[in-house]
Amino acid sequence: MATAPHTLASLSEISRKVADWVAGVQELTAPDRVHWCDGSHAEFQRLRGELVRKGELVELNQATFPGCYLYRSDPTDVARVEHLTFMCTRSKEDAGPNNNWMEPTQAKAKMRELFRGSMRGRTLYVVPYCMGPLDSPYSRCGVEITDSAYVVLNMAIMTRMGRAALERIATEPTFVRGLHSLGDLNPERRFIMHFPEELSIESIGSGYGGNALLGKKCHALRIGSWQARTEGWLAEHMMIVGLQNPRGETHYIAAAFPSACGKTNLAMLIPPESLPGWKVFTIGDDIAWLHPGPDGRLWAINPESGFFGVAPGTNAATNRNAYETVHHDTIFTNVALTADNEPWWEGREGQPVIDWLGRPYDPRNGPAAHPNSRFTVAAKQTPTYAKVADSPGGVPISALVFGGRRRELAPLVYEARNWEHGVLVGASVASETTAAATGQVGIVRRDPMAMKPFCGYNYGDYWAHWLNIGAGLSRPPRMFHVNWFRQNAAGKFLWPGFGENLRVLAWILERCAGRAGAAETAIGNLPRAQDINLRGLDISSETFADLTSVSNAAWRKEMADIRQYLLGFGSRLPAAMLAEVDEVTRRLEV
Numbered sequence: 001m002a003t004a005p006h007t008l009a010s011l012s013e014i015s016r017k018v019a020d021w022v023a024g025v026q027e028l029t030a031p032d033r034v035h036w037c038d039g040s041h042a043e044f045q046r047l048r049g050e051l052v053r054k055g056e057l058v059e060l061n062q063a064t065f066p067g068c069y070l071y072r073s074d075p076t077d078v079a080r081v082e083h084l085t086f087m088c089t090r091s092k093e094d095a096g097p098n099n100n101w102m103e104p105t106q107a108k109a110k111m112r113e114l115f116r117g118s119m120r121g122r123t124l125y126v127v128p129y130c131m132g133p134l135d136s137p138y139s140r141c142g143v144e145i146t147d148s149a150y151v152v153l154n155m156a157i158m159t160r161m162g163r164a165a166l167e168r169i170a171t172e173p174t175f176v177r178g179l180h181s182l183g184d185l186n187p188e189r190r191f192i193m194h195f196p197e198e199l200s201i202e203s204i205g206s207g208y209g210g211n212a213l214l215g216k217k218c219h220a221l222r223i224g225s226w227q228a229r230t231e232g233w234l235a236e237h238m239m240i241v242g243l244q245n246p247r248g249e250t251h252y253i254a255a256a257f258p259s260a261c262g263k264t265n266l267a268m269l270i271p272p273e274s275l276p277g278w279k280v281f282t283i284g285d286d287i288a289w290l291h292p293g294p295d296g297r298l299w300a301i302n303p304e305s306g307f308f309g310v311a312p313g314t315n316a317a318t319n320r321n322a323y324e325t326v327h328h329d330t331i332f333t334n335v336a337l338t339a340d341n342e343p344w345w346e347g348r349e350g351q352p353v354i355d356w357l358g359r360p361y362d363p364r365n366g367p368a369a370h371p372n373s374r375f376t377v378a379a380k381q382t383p384t385y386a387k388v389a390d391s392p393g394g395v396p397i398s399a400l401v402f403g404g405r406r407r408e409l410a411p412l413v414y415e416a417r418n419w420e421h422g423v424l425v426g427a428s429v430a431s432e433t434t435a436a437a438t439g440q441v442g443i444v445r446r447d448p449m450a451m452k453p454f455c456g457y458n459y460g461d462y463w464a465h466w467l468n469i470g471a472g473l474s475r476p477p478r479m480f481h482v483n484w485f486r487q488n489a490a491g492k493f494l495w496p497g498f499g500e501n502l503r504v505l506a507w508i509l510e511r512c513a514g515r516a517g518a519a520e521t522a523i524g525n526l527p528r529a530q531d532i533n534l535r536g537l538d539i540s541s542e543t544f545a546d547l548t549s550v551s552n553a554a555w556r557k558e559m560a561d562i563r564q565y566l567l568g569f570g571s572r573l574p575a576a577m578l579a580e581v582d583e584v585t586r587r588l589e590v
């Protein structure tokens with residue numbers, strides 16, 4: 001049968017509302033050209049080639065790293081800037097004490113002046129994208145306008161970007177509008193503004209990661225968490241992994257850890273040889289959108305389609321999956337180079353000769369790769385990437401795990417008594433700061449649900465929303481807290497981490513199945529040595545006892561601290577949270 005030749009509608013004609021918005025931005029920012037991105041491979045290659053010719057991308061050794069390129073960001077623009085990130089809600093209370101706030105009309109006026117003429121001499125790229133599988137009812141779409149081709153390339157990897165997303169947008173009542181310009185990259189004129197009441201984002205002055213790839217933290221978490229509360233779901237800073245046990249049963253876990261605390265490694269975990277029969281399926285490494293399903297369970301999708309992972313420390317021993325994944329078709333940002341023109345970072349074999357700034361490497365200048373250097377790579381390149389990651393209905397979650405990086409106090413793992421207690425456990429997360437954001441590294445700060453930099457509204461309202469979601473689930477996931485980073489008095493890590501973390505996840509899943517034992521403590525249920533599989537692991541019983549010790553005195557102090565912290569949310573704090581603090585405190589006293 002002959003098929004009629006059909007011509008594709010030009011991109012700018014697919015959605016009136018997108019075209020009108022683009023026209024307005026064009027007038028304000030005065031670019032030399034406008035390019036609507038179709039998301040094709042040819043477009044990707046063309047843009048990449050242009051950046052190489054301009055010297056903005058460095059081609060790496062194509063024999064050993066085919067399709068791999070290095071980008072060096074401005075040296076003052078290497079991490080998220082939390083102090084320049086604002087939630088602009090009409091009422092300051094709605095943004096909450098957990099966010100910087102600016103009055104929306106004032107913020108708009110300020111940004112208008114910064115954007116005026118900011119794209120002169122540049123190309124304005126229109127980047128339509130879908131967060132989540134294109135055919136999923138749980139996905140949400142947006143359009144990012146940017147004057148950075150590097151941002152376009154990253155968005156092409158990190159999201160479902162191009163024509164199909166735009167076609168979906170044309171059928172939907174709303175889309176998230178993200179306006180981004182490099183501006184002059186001056187940190188004095190750098191702002192990341194969110195207007196959740198109108199589902200829009202305005203970001204200027206940074207070309208780096210979470211500040212500039214607006215689908216990621218800005219949309220999928222800050223605006224996403226707002227959308228999620230309005231619509232009855234959760235947008236969380238969580239990785240998602242599937243685990244098949246030796247009996248052939250597969251369960252899915254979603255886990256929230258702050259930036260650069262091991263979500264990517266956990267999502268790609270390689271079972272140790274001493275745990276035969278386990279299989280790991282990677283679904284997502286940074287963000288989970290969790291929806292109550294008709295069966296009373298919580299179902300998760302990963303809104304992203306790529307990984308923007310921390311390079312330093314990635315090697316064949318720590319994360320062979322990631323290590324292999326980034327050997328082709330990867331964009332590296334701010335890593336060092338070897339004499340063979342291969343990418344290099346601390347923890348990788350070989351020697352650096354050029355540092356992340358492009359200078360000959362000299363150890364006196366500090367690390368060769370920036371501590372927050374990254375790889376951007378398509379999820380489907382990962383050997384363990386799961387087919388279900390593209391399933392429109394997502395995967396059912398058996399356990400939710402919270403964690404942080406804490407030298408002391410928090411044991412290896414504990415289980416919350418129930419959902420309400422689990423919300424308190426999530427809200428009590430504290431973690432040492434990392435290089436993912438500018439500022440001091442290694443300071444313990446409260447980071448509830450690992451969402452401190454990303455919760456788009458008042459934490460008090462957020463916990464109320466969590467409690468509501470749980471109340472509506474007839475088969476809620478169980479909730480846990482883990483800490484891979486506990487140290488002894490000599491500063492040595494007590495737990496080997498990486499692949500061995502599977503032992504803890506296995507205990508978690510056995511708890512969910514009602515098959516594993518535990519000791520009840522005031523803070524929750526902990527495995528005893530006989531409850532968790534430690535076979536083949538070189539760990540003394542004293543070390544395991546240290547890892548799972550709970551000091552009631554130290555925890556009484558911690559609970560008093562948490563109470564103070566929670567009280568800072570005033571009338572927005574749900575009473576149920578204080579009731580949970582009271583309950584734990586009471587248990588700590590007996």
Ligand code: SAT
Pocket residue numbers: 079080208209210211216217259260308436437
């Ligand atoms: O926010 S980024 O995407 O730059 C990385 C992170 O902090 O998780």
Ligand code: MN
Pocket residue numbers: 237258259260286
């Ligand atoms: Mn993250």
